[in-house]
Amino acid sequence: MKQNRGKIVATDNPVVDEESLFKHVTEIIEMRKQRAGSFANREITLMYWEIGKYIGSVLLGNERAEYGKRIVVSLSQQLVEIYGNGFDYTNITRMIKFADIFPDVEILAPLGQQLSWSHFIAILPLKNEEARMYYAQDAIARRLGVRDLRKQIARKAYERREIANVQLSDDSAVPFNVFKDPYLLDVLGLKDNFLEADLEKAILTEMESFILEFGDGCAFVERQKRMTVDGDDRTLDLLFYNRALKRLVAVELKVGKFIPEYKGQMEFYLKWLNKYERREGENEPIGLIMCTKANRGQVELMELDKSGIAVAEYWTVLPPKALLEEKLKTMLNEAQERLERRKLLPKGGIRKQMDLFYESKDGDHWY
Numbered sequence: 001m002k003q004n005r006g007k008i009v010a011t012d013n014p015v016v017d018e019e020s021l022f023k024h025v026t027e028i029i030e031m032r033k034q035r036a037g038s039f040a041n042r043e044i045t046l047m048y049w050e051i052g053k054y055i056g057s058v059l060l061g062n063e064r065a066e067y068g069k070r071i072v073v074s075l076s077q078q079l080v081e082i083y084g085n086g087f088d089y090t091n092i093t094r095m096i097k098f099a100d101i102f103p104d105v106e107i108l109a110p111l112g113q114q115l116s117w118s119h120f121i122a123i124l125p126l127k128n129e130e131a132r133m134y135y136a137q138d139a140i141a142r143r144l145g146v147r148d149l150r151k152q153i154a155r156k157a158y159e160r161r162e163i164a165n166v167q168l169s170d171d172s173a174v175p176f177n178v179f180k181d182p183y184l185l186d187v188l189g190l191k192d193n194f195l196e197a198d199l200e201k202a203i204l205t206e207m208e209s210f211i212l213e214f215g216d217g218c219a220f221v222e223r224q225k226r227m228t229v230d231g232d233d234r235t236l237d238l239l240f241y242n243r244a245l246k247r248l249v250a251v252e253l254k255v256g257k258f259i260p261e262y263k264g265q266m267e268f269y270l271k272w273l274n275k276y277e278r279r280e281g282e283n284e285p286i287g288l289i290m291c292t293k294a295n296r297g298q299v300e301l302m303e304l305d306k307s308g309i310a311v312a313e314y315w316t317v318l319p320p321k322a323l324l325e326e327k328l329k330t331m332l333n334e335a336q337e338r339l340e341r342r343k344l345l346p347k348g349g350i351r352k353q354m355d356l357f358y359e360s361k362d363g364d365h366w367y
Helices: 018-059 065-083 089-101 105-114 117-123 129-141 146-154 157-166 196-205 207-214 261-276 296-302 321-341
Strands: 002-004 007-009 218-229 232-242 247-253 286-291 309-315
Touching: 018 065, 018 089, 018 105, 018 117, 065 089, 105 129, 117 129, 117 146, 129 146, 129 157, 157 321, 196 207, 196 232, 196 247, 207 218, 218 247, 218 261, 232 261, 247 261, 261 286, 261 309, 296 321
Parallel strands: 247 286, 286 309
Antiparallel strands: 002 007, 218 232, 232 247
């Protein structure tokens, strides 16, 4: 074998391009490293689950909390001497809780291949099973690190998605689990008395943060999308493509409260996109009108979701945690009451206790 002008030449084999060779070898390395990491994650996760399951079963039925705590303290001290701080009292109690809230190892195993123990620690305090699975699957789908996962939990991404879902009717043309309400745009750094142009510019500047807030699988397509009919031009603020849904998503930004005239404007955009931009194999476009105030009674009366249109508020300032939780709880309750009035569901049919979505407080259990 000899080298000749950047090529590797074998006497009995064809010429091999060095760049292609390097690329292929690195792909093999990265693939195997990823698989090794997934295997290690899975085994560590299952080890912690098995430990927690066993300890929990041994202590099951013992109603003396202080006794259980004393046993775990003693066990953790012995384990730390041999295996280090990863088996201290705090982590052992997490393992017990981990096994308790993920009782089915068949569900846990595939999650453990793609999430680290630190990911699981972030979702353990959540009281609601649906919320835990949402954040776990979201972290996998978007490859979120622990920091970004904690950020999504702190910003109540699951709860805001549920609020948006509750406001959709049974025959809605807007798919479930697509939008949130409200959207938290505090990362844009907008000051008081901003204009729609300022909002659009800020979103374009912080597009990565906006996409993280907007949802998984969305790709930015165009700003100020021009649509011409009979010589008249109209422009849509932002156009996205949702790869999971295989459809265009039109976004219109409004400073101020929702007014009924916005419906006709968005319907025009959607019909134009459906006729001129929709490609073979794609579903019909949907639209999102983002306002500083949603005027939900008007939105409900106009049944916008049946036209493929959703309306959501956006907040440019993130409230303190307690206030954020209270405001979201109020929004959910109001949305449920509107549904009940419309008799889409039996009284209390899908009412959820918002408190169950939030993190458990320290001291809820000895473990």
